[in-house]
Amino acid sequence: MHKAGFVNIFGKPNAGKSTLLNAIIGEKLAIISPKVQTTRHRITGVLTEPGYQIVFSDTPGIIDPKYKLHEKMMGAVKSALEDADVALLIMDAKDNLEENLELFSSLKLKVPTILVINKMDNLLQEDVDALVKKCEEWGKAKVVVPISAKQGKNVKNLMAEIVNLLPEANPFYPEDTLTDKSTRFFVAEMVREKIFQLFEEEIPYHTTVIVTQFQEKETLTKITAEIIVTRESQKAIILGEKGKSIRELGTRARQDIEKFIERKVFLELFVKVRGKWRDNDTFLKEYGY
Numbered sequence: 642m643h644k645a646g647f648v649n650i651f652g653k654p655n656a657g658k659s660t661l662l663n664a665i666i667g668e669k670l671a672i673i674s675p676k677v678q679t680t681r682h683r684i685t686g687v688l689t690e691p692g693y694q695i696v697f698s699d700t701p702g703i704i705d706p707k708y709k710l711h712e713k714m715m716g717a718v719k720s721a722l723e724d725a726d727v728a729l730l731i732m733d734a735k736d737n738l739e740e741n742l743e744l745f746s747s748l749k750l751k752v753p754t755i756l757v758i759n760k761m762d763n764l765l766q767e768d769v770d771a772l773v774k775k776c777e778e779w780g781k782a783k784v785v786v787p788i789s790a791k792q793g794k795n796v797k798n799l800m801a802e803i804v805n806l807l808p809e810a811n812p813f814y815p816e817d818t819l820t821d822k823s824t825r826f827f828v829a830e831m832v833r834e835k836i837f838q839l840f841e842e843e844i845p846y847h848t849t850v851i852v853t854q855f856q857e858k859e860t861l862t863k864i865t866a867e868i869i870v871t872r873e874s875q876k877a878i879i880l881g882e883k884g885k886s887i888r889e890l891g892t893r894a895r896q897d898i899e900k901f902i903e904r905k906v907f908l909e910l911f912v913k914v915r916g917k918w919r920d921n922d923t924f925l926k927e928y929g930y
């Protein structure tokens with residue numbers, strides 16, 4: 642008997658959705674940062690093991706839509722809700738329990754649900770046990786599993802619970818499939834991750850990245866990417882004095898991209914100002930939202 646299905650990961654921003662996805666798939670698929678709303682797209686990771694295949698989706702954190710960009714992000718959450726076989730509801734062990742359970746209840750999920758308490762490394766074992774008990778009393782999850790996505794703790798146990806709930810089905814993808822997103826997409830995400838790490842405050846939220854050229858040469862891969870911002874002042878910050886900041890950004894991004902595609906990379910970055918790209922349907926479409 643072969644099992645296969647779609648498993649979607651939901652939770653508040655910073656609960657650890659992307660970290661969990663990466664821990665399961667074992668590649669740096671979803672970018673991670675301590676800032677909220679780092680993840681803007683649904684990212685799929687495919688895990689193929691003897692006897693089962695799981696197609697995971699990471700989703701943007703659940704938020705109230707402020708911009709059209711946010712509406713699209715919540716659209717991604719809703720579409721994920723509708724096509725899952727199993728839902729993973731993940732929360733930070735130190736975050737407010739009632740608030741999280743209320744949020745999860747409001748999703749009105751009809752699919753089998755696993756409640757994942759993440760970051761158990763931040764709690765004493767007895768507090769973890771008490772929290773698990775409270776979550777079990779909630780009654781809406783088939784099972785409650787405490788984990789540390791970052792340390793990979795108890796992730797195997799979580800996997801066993803997921804497989805247990807999977808329907809019987811043939812694999813959806815060839816066994817060497819890792820993701821449904823293109824390499825270009827991940828390259829853009831890696832540049833975006835570095836922007837989140839290097840720049841303060843509102844800059845990352847005003848920024849998107851598109852890869853305009855991806856060329857496999859004999860000894861290296863030549864990549865050109867455009868960093869789109871909303872104001873000239875943001876462009877100046879990203880460039881930095883005498884281009885110092887963008888060089889640092891380029892170096893860090895290139896190192897990650899080289900690890901990911903396992904080739905030498907020549908990375909060229911340009912910064913472009915597109916006022917209001919976050920509220921413009923044409924731009925959003927062009928940038929892949």
Ligand code: GDP
Nearest residue numbers: 655656657658659660673674675760789790791
């Ligand atoms: P997302 O917004 O839900 O996708 O959350 P991320 O995966 O981006 O993680 C948010 C932050 O929590 C990052 O700084 C992670 O390193 C951190 N984090 C994730 N999982 C764990 C964990 O198990 N333990 C601890 N201590 N930190 C974690």
Ligand code: K
Nearest residue numbers: 655674676679
């Ligand atoms: K995050």
Ligand code: MG
Nearest residue numbers: 658659679680
């Ligand atoms: Mg994320």
